[in-house]
Amino acid sequence: MGLIPSGGRGMHLIAPDVLAEARGLTQAAAGSLCVLGVALWLFGWRWHRFWIVAGVTLGAGLFGLHAGRFVGGPQLLTVGVLLAVSAGMLALELARVVAFAVAGCAAWLGALWVFPQAQELWAVFLSGGLFGLILYRVWTMLLTSLAGAWLAGHTGLLLLEPLLPLDAVAWVAAHQAAVNGGAIASVVLGVLLQALLTRGDKASAGSGAEKTGKPAEKPKEKQDEPKPAEPRAEKPQPKPAPPTNWWDKLVHPRKAG
Numbered sequence: 001m002g003l004i005p006s007g008g009r010g011m012h013l014i015a016p017d018v019l020a021e022a023r024g025l026t027q028a029a030a031g032s033l034c035v036l037g038v039a040l041w042l043f044g045w046r047w048h049r050f051w052i053v054a055g056v057t058l059g060a061g062l063f064g065l066h067a068g069r070f071v072g073g074p075q076l077l078t079v080g081v082l083l084a085v086s087a088g089m090l091a092l093e094l095a096r097v098v099a100f101a102v103a104g105c106a107a108w109l110g111a112l113w114v115f116p117q118a119q120e121l122w123a124v125f126l127s128g129g130l131f132g133l134i135l136y137r138v139w140t141m142l143l144t145s146l147a148g149a150w151l152a153g154h155t156g157l158l159l160l161e162p163l164l165p166l167d168a169v170a171w172v173a174a175h176q177a178a179v180n181g182g183a184i185a186s187v188v189l190g191v192l193l194q195a196l197l198t199r200g201d202k203a204s205a206g207s208g209a210e211k212t213g214k215p216a217e218k219p220k221e222k223q224d225e226p227k228p229a230e231p232r233a234e235k236p237q238p239k240p241a242p243p244t245n246w247w248d249k250l251v252h253p254r255k256a257g
Contacts, residue, residue, distance in 0.1 A: 013183035037152030044144025060087030103132025145190030
């Protein structure tokens with residue numbers, strides 16, 4: 001596919017042999033694949049559920065049709081359809097398994113590219129798979145950006161070839177270093193744009209809650225236990241005056257009054 005190191009030629013992100021094989025595509029097919037590559041490059045994480053389900057369903061359907069050829073008869077279409085539907089329903093559950101396998105294979109190929117004579121790279125495969133699971137979101141962005149740049153790069157050159165006096169295969173073979181640098185830059189740019197788009201979605205979701213006028217739910221704070229009311233100090237009541245009789249009133253009029 002152009003990403004696999006071959007011999008001493010190095011790694012080709014935009015491969016001349018892939019361009020030579022893809023020259024048989026019509027302009028409509030090349031344009032459709034180019035649009036698909038741009039969408040995958042720009043909205044990889046935002047639509048990652050759709051990409052996963054669609055990719056697994058299509059791949060399982062093609063595999064079922066290929067395997068059904070050995071069976072023959074009317075079972076060919078039945079095997080392909082049933083396998084595609086089953087894989088599509090299990091796609092989201094198998095997404096992390098696929099991420100582990102793809103990340104492990106990528107680490108394996110990278111180590112093989114740096115150390116061509118290395119053997120027993122199972123530790124590299126397992127380490128790459130674990131990192132793919134831990135950094136699932138970043139790895140999904142990187143993988144979709146790489147796939148979109150690869151697809152849009154090849155089909156874009158095929159679309160430009162009849163418009164410009166350009167031999168895409170010979171030009172890519174002559175400027176392989178510059179083409180690889182541009183492809184790597186486009187992959188990094190795609191990851192950054194996907195991160196910005198997801199951040200914009202979170203910000204718009206927050207502003208939408210403000211427009212509706214509904215206050216954001218706050219976590220319930222622990223209410224302090226009510227303190228017992230302090231007893232109020234009772235005012236001293238005036239003592240009742242001692243009873244006076246008529247004799248006291250006559251003898252001590254002032255005291256009685």
